[in-house]
Amino acid sequence: MAVFEKKLSQKLSIDDTVALTCVIEAAQKSADHMVYSVRIQYGPKPENSWTLQKRYSDFVALDTELKIANIDVQLPPKKVFGNFDREFVAERQQGLQKYIDTILGHPLLANSQAVKKFLSPDNYTINQTEIALQHVSMVFRSENKWDVIESLPDIGWRLRKEYILVKPIDQPKIKEILTWCDYGPDKFMPEKELAAVLRIFPSIQ
Incomplete structure (x- = not known):
């Protein structure tokens, strides 16, 4: 995780389809480790950018999460001694930049x-996942026809799309997979108004 985030980091109205680009601008020593200043750009507008401070261990944690995709991306190797050597720091910074560029150049990993x-x-x-379970459980309670068994986090890769194992109350031995997807960037109505519209649909002939 990031060890420090500058104030210019901001929460945006995010469209997941807009690409993020990344530049590792500098590396500096902090106590017993190196910290890399990473500038992220969201889309073309200069004001939609922010800087994060990342340690090498943050990249290692990311790499561990991405291994499930079974896509060969080379993270610069760990070094026990000489971590603060100037040439090594410059070489690692270049390696980390190449690593993140490779990730952002791959559609599956980048998204x-x-x-x-x-x-x-x-x-x-x-x-x-928690939001999906809450929403599905609320709907099921109102209908009293289905039960939630568990979420299936290892299925699928799309952002904001979750898979949940469910069963009909009157046939508990049957199990089915339900897909849930959050509203995307095209949502333009408040949720209460949108819910009211959806309730009207069944009455439309």
Whole structure:
């Protein structure tokens, strides 16, 4: 995770389809480790940018999350001694830049929750699985026809889309997979108004 985030980091009205770009601008020593200043740009507008401070261990954590995709992306290796050597620091910074460029150049990795959260923590910290379970449970309670068994976090890769295992109350041995997707950037009505509109649909002939 980021060890420090500057004030210019901001929460935006995020469109997941807009690309994030990243430049590692500098590296500096902090206590017993190096900290890398990472500038992230969201879309073309200069004001939609922010800077995060990342440690090498943050990149390692990201790499661990991405291994499930089984896509070969080379993270610069760890070094036990000589971490503060100027040439090594410059070489590692270049390696980390190449690493993040490779990730952002791959559609699957660039649009993964792990990468979005790594580069834009203000906008991707919400637990979508928990929200999905809450929404589905509320709907099921009103209908009293289905029960939620569990979420299926290892299925799928799309942002804001969750999979939940459910079963009909009158046939508990049957299990089905329900898909849930959050409203995207095209939502333009408040949720209460949108819910009211959806309730009207069944009465339309």
